[in-house]
Amino acid sequence: MLVRKMIDVNHSEVERYLGYKGTPSDGITSEMIDFCVSELNDAAEPKYIYRQYDVVFTESGGTCEIDIGRMKTCSSNLTHNLKGCTKAFLLAATLGLGPDRLIARSEITSIVKAAIYQAAAAAMIEAYVDGVNKEIKNKAFEQGLFTRPRFSPGYGDLPLVLQKDFAAMLDMPRTVGITLTESLLMKPSKSVTAIIGLSGRDTSCVTEGCEVCVRRGECEFSRVTE
Template sequence: MIQPDIDEIRRYLGMSKTAHDPVTDGMIQECIQKLQAVIQPVHLYAYYPLTITDDTFHFASLSFSSKSLQRNMEGCEEICVLACTIGIGADRLIRKTELTSISEAAVMQATASAMAEAYCEHVNDLIKEETAQRNLYCRPRFSPGYGDLSLTLQKDIFSLLHLTKNLGITLSESLLMIPTKSITALIGISDTCRSFTQNLCNTCNMQNTCNYRRKDEL
């Protein structure tokens, strides 16, 4: 059972942590239940040896540049590529809900996003455990579209992991994933523990104007 972070759902809905609204809270719980009945969470990840020259990354048959990712993965010699989705059932349910209640649809949308996030977190934990068994350390995960990491990388990740075949995730012409509640990410692995608290907002080029910025973590 995926347990989404309720505060995260409230943040997506533009509510602060202190804003107390029992009606919305009730709706969130109801949306979680309805989503649990339709989601089909699946995931996949694979490890590859990594070389980084300046800000250019080479692994498997991929090769691309990113300064933001270079800051994240400096010193890593291995990379884990992960993908997960909670399935098309969530998209169908959101669409259906829009017809009867736009308020519930908005909450459903936010809840489904938080569930995908929670599921990804769970997969990330599996990777961390496996990595720890090899006495190695994981960097915070980084997704295409963060910082200067181009969304076109999605195409390569899709052929690398055969995501349509394996997880049923498809890529639209404009490089958006469908089911929409899907996540792909890269995790750098190194033999040194570099603990840095990461607020991903700080790597984002929307950081000064975004409504969803994690203000409490600045």
């Protein structure tokens, strides 16, 4: 289990989560964003954990199973994303309960502020995971391997029930304080789990994912499903 503090949040990412398209927010909103990001940084207790596993593809009766350690699943989107990968990291990261408390409090006093906290916290957990992802990229490189974009349960056809495997394999409640609700949502809410495939082929994937990659239209490994 590792801990980081002070997460650098991109202002325009928060605006994007708030629904601004192309035009920047007005001065008052912009100041509120800066204030909320600062408060969230004070309240957050970010933690992450990752572990590496072997990846094995098996095919029987026309269906392909993917084994990542003891995690077993069947997903055409993930098969695409992990094509050629022999190993993968499972990752879990969270901002802790502080941001959830700030959001809950502001929902009582100001719905506008609550929306900004929500957007800022969403941008913050993504920025945090991008940082962890870069560290994983370096770890892979030390082994002569290259990372694919991260892939989370619930994305495309990858079932959300895999959250249970993440919780058990990474011992999430003990290592990073993430628990699952009955409907498999994570608590704290600003948490992420992801599979990051490792391959011997350098595809120079961008950490932020296929959605922002210039090669997404032609790439055989793209996780973008449309």
